[in-house]
Amino acid sequence: MHFTSEQYLDGGGLEREFILGEIPGTLWTPPESGDGALPLVLMAHNNGLPKGEPRLVARARYTASCGYAVATIDAAGCGGRPRSAADEQARGELRRAMQAGAPVDEIEGIFESFIAPLVENAAPEWRTTLDALLALPGIGGPVGYSGWTALGIRLLVTEPRIAAAGLFAGGYVPLAQRAEARQVSVPLLFLLQWDDEGNPRQRALDLFDDFGSREKTLHANLGGHVGTPWFEVEDGSRFYDRHLRAGQ
Template identity: 70%
Template sequence: MRFTSEQHLDDGVLARELVVGEIPGTLWTPRLMPAPLILMAHNNGLPRTDARLVARARYVAAEYGYAVASIDAAGCGDRPRSPSDERARAELRRAVQAGEQADELLESVVGPLVEAAAPDWRTALDALLALPGITGPVGYSGWAALGIRLAAVEPRIAAVCLYAGGYVPRAQREEARRVTAPLLLLLQWDDEGNPRRHALDLFDAFGSTERTLHANRGGHLATPRFELEDSCRFHDRHLR
């Protein structure tokens, strides 16, 4: 791992851009170290530089004292995609705009994205936990499909907060049964892109003994601010 830039922010957080091999990432650390680590991923591989993810990461670091990391894994953010990936995404956009049933197209886009992204996140986790001041156990927050895969294969992840606003491929729905870490699932009841029945069925599938569902009225982008605070308290219970 090498750091390529750093910025001291006015909330006391240190934001550093980093590279692990070919994997670009960002690490936000609080004033007081050492600190437990939370991995934060945006739904369906959106960039780590997205303003909503950056705001969440800064808040968690500044107000709750966690180190927070995000990466652009293979096929995500600004990382290159194969021609077949681009064709599948173009067909998915066309189907959504036409109001067509898109589950199989989503499967063809999101399934390979999770398969490609998970190894990069595990590589980044190895490098992050080798840094002075970054401690385990580790929490995860964000993209549900990726979080399921990581929690199923990565014993260092001790608590998982998932946003139920993205498509979860069939493989991850099956893998959810292997996830035993404490779980908080956040559901927007009126999410226009994710039928609530899918999220409720997914919640039932998890193997976690401790699992909590928070459901709020509103669409995909209307998650209340207090859920960010509640997710931090959830991680406090299991990482500190």
């Protein structure tokens, strides 16, 4: 892992850009970490949008200010990294289908054709990044996850180091991850926007029911896809406090 830049934030937190092989990422750390190892939160934007997306950066900086190391990456096919010709074709087909008011089944089929490969390609790079982050001085876990639900499910069933997860219900979840949800056992905080224009409410409720976790909490708020209230970010930090700081 090679750090390429650093910026001190208001309040003293540190934001550093890094490169790990071909993976670009950002690491935020709090103003003072003391002598103990920091717990870590992996933060991924829904459907692979850029790591520099303002809503993600705001959440990351706040979470770091609460005493966590926070990291995000642009995994394969995400953010500014190259996408395959098949992905670009599927995105074009999706735009045309939505503009034409195509049936839900047709639109979901197009989503499946490019989001499922995104998850398959992104998950190994997130695990590689986790290895490198936990090898850094001052970061020792436990590890939490926040953000993109489809990727989160895949990581939760393949990465035992993740102890708790906050998931955003918005965004299509491929069939493979819907089946994997039954294997998820860590504590969950599941955020749902009740009027999300791109995420049928019942599908999100059914997914919440499918999760195998014995401790899972659903927070539903009125509003569209990008209307999640800021207080949910604050509640999310309290959720991580309960599950990543036990005994500290």
